[in-house]
Amino acid sequence: MTIGVALAVFGAAIAACAGVGSGLGVGIAGEAADGVMAGEGTSFGSTLVLQALPGTQGIYGMVIAIMIMTKIGVLGGGAIDLSVAQGLALLGAGLPIGIVGVWSGIAQGKAAAAGIQLVSKKDGKLGQAIIYAVMVETYAILAFIISFLLYNGITV
């Protein structure tokens, strides 16, 4: 295995770390959901939808990670030779979603938790609560697009 491949693997690993944000975010929202379910009148479905929202960052990260792994042949098929430059480039491609994913996941988790409070206190506010939480996700999507475009632009 060349240093290039090792660097690319490192990039995939960083991308997958977006899951940290999702894990924390879903956890934060889950705690809030537990809290409101103790009372009456809140539907399980609406809190679950809100709790699931911060989960996407981890998936974006995983997608980028698996795509990098496939490209360098770590997944399925033998690893191909990568130059250090190529490896570094793929490492760079993993960074946007890896970094943005962590913080946007946590922030989205907080927004979703507040949204869960909202739906527990007032009927018919689910749509608004979702939209507020989804505003945060925009930046994870942007990072995902950039990671993807970088990944796509690097030829190996």
Add this chain to the structure above:
Amino acid sequence: MAIVKMNKLSVIGMISEKEDLIKTLMDLGVVEISSNAGKLQDEEWAKLVEKDGDEERVSLMEKELSRVDNALGVLQKHGGLKAPLFTSRRPMTRKEFNSLSRKEKTYAKQTQELLDLNDKFNAATVDINQATAQISALEPWLTYDVPLEIVSTDELRVRLAEFPPVVDLEALSDALEEAGCTSLVNEVSRDKLMCYASIAYFKADEEKALEILKESGFTVPGIVDTKGTPAECTEKYKTMLVDLAAKKEDILSQIKERTSYKEDLEFYHDLLTIRRDEYKIRGNMMNTEKTFTFDGWFPVATLDLVRKALKKFTCVYEYSEPSEDDEIPVILNDRRFFEPMQFITGLYSLPNAREVDPTAIFTMFYIVFFGMMFADVGYGLILFAATLFAIKHYKLYEGATYQLMRVLNYCGISSAVFGVLFGSYFGDLITVVGKQFFDADIVIKPLWLNPTESSMTLLIVSCALGVLHLFVGMGIKAYEQIKAGDVLGAVNDNFVWYVIVLGLVLWLFGAKVVPWGPVAGKWMTIVGFAAAIIIPIFMNKGVGKAIGLWNIYSGVTGNLSDILSYSRLLGLGLASASIAQVVNFLASLVGHGGAGIILFILVELLGHALNFAINALGSFVHSARLQYVEFFGRFFEGGGEAFKPFGKDTKYVRIIEEGK
């Protein structure tokens, strides 16, 4: 695509006819009766009239209503009736309704029966709990074979005692002896929680003995029985438990026998609701000695109906156009195809009565955006079929659930279409299956482009769609401004930006399309910016003349960020497509040979189900977001109060008027 035009209505009628008039209006179901709070605060009105309404009677009716609700709850909880996923109201003709209304006494009896059964069931549950608790309280004493009624003899006192588990009974016995109390201490049993013992001593020593016992942590056991040995008592409770279980079973089966009451009770519920509302609405009316009055709203289109209805009564009424500062209730009226999209509008806010209903305008955008983000033939067809099934199977035809299902139904079609355009069939499932199991190289070419390979093209298309979407929004704003007479404002806020945005796009990217693009673009941009600076000089006074500069700054950043926001169409589209491919890839890793096929199918099912759920939700909310933030941000005010006509606000049945 419109907001229904409303007229104001004021009525003064005779109290003697009030009941009939209310009933007539209720049957008509097109008049909203406004609250009288404003008028009652007005001193002149307050002198003339007093508030109508019989709150006591309303609350009595509500009590009966909640009893019916409880009875229905009993049926659902114990009757084995499953609540359907979606509900819709049962249609019913007026004739049926009236004939069923006559059986009211039966319904009241049915309600009572169910509530009684529920009480019995609860009582049995309490008894069972008590018996179980006693059995466990008696358990440590089972080896104590003296009947519990023997608590003393002529000379002796016999006590059952519980001590902490660490107690040393011999030491206790010695301590008693030392204090001069002759006693007999017997350990009955001992477990982790307690030490159980029987103690006998002379009655004369009671006080002294008790003191010593207390020092060792003595407590009285929680046995309520006073007769028979503990073993006999336990036996008694066990037989009791068997009886109680049988009784509970019997009650349950009695409740189950009454599941047929459900429809009747639902009808009863609605009957009571209607009756309550007839009284409740009086709270919005005002009385003098012989007359009553109320204000309201009705859609202009129903004017003839309202007139015809009111003509039958001795009453004065007048109707008029709403005035400037009236808060007009809003109801949307869209063509059948667009009607379900009101769900999306309503999720944000109803438009106020003085603006344009955006529903029909954004419908196609919403559907296309969703399709681009969820683009997959397999997913789209599943979404289409599932929502169609839900509509047909649960006979949905009205309400929010129905609208949502229809919206998703449209989106399913659109997703499938984009799936064909992008060449996605459960991702690349067909290719993977071909390679894995048939050793064949099947590639389904996308009809238009492959988002993974031509992502830049798709990014440009996404932003172009965004520009179109935003331009439509600005167009609506311009229309509203021109209608209000603010032509210059319309030009400044909207048309100037048409020129600037188009100009900038041509300037930067025009070279690829036409050779003169960049030059034309450059001049359009310059003219646009100039207009943006000059027009406010004519519009405003003082410092406001320089507002154009600020407009340019906020306009450029605003438009840029709004347009780039549409890149999510690419982003979520890529996400759903690439997750699907990753699922297929993972499945292909495990799927080899005989058992491999099962594993392959399992991974595929799980992975695609997950991807479907996440991305359907994602596409739904992000498509909505593009409407709410980017599109509505251009023109929409919202804040309309929904029109709530006084009518039969039923939950389970819907009365169809004959001849309608």
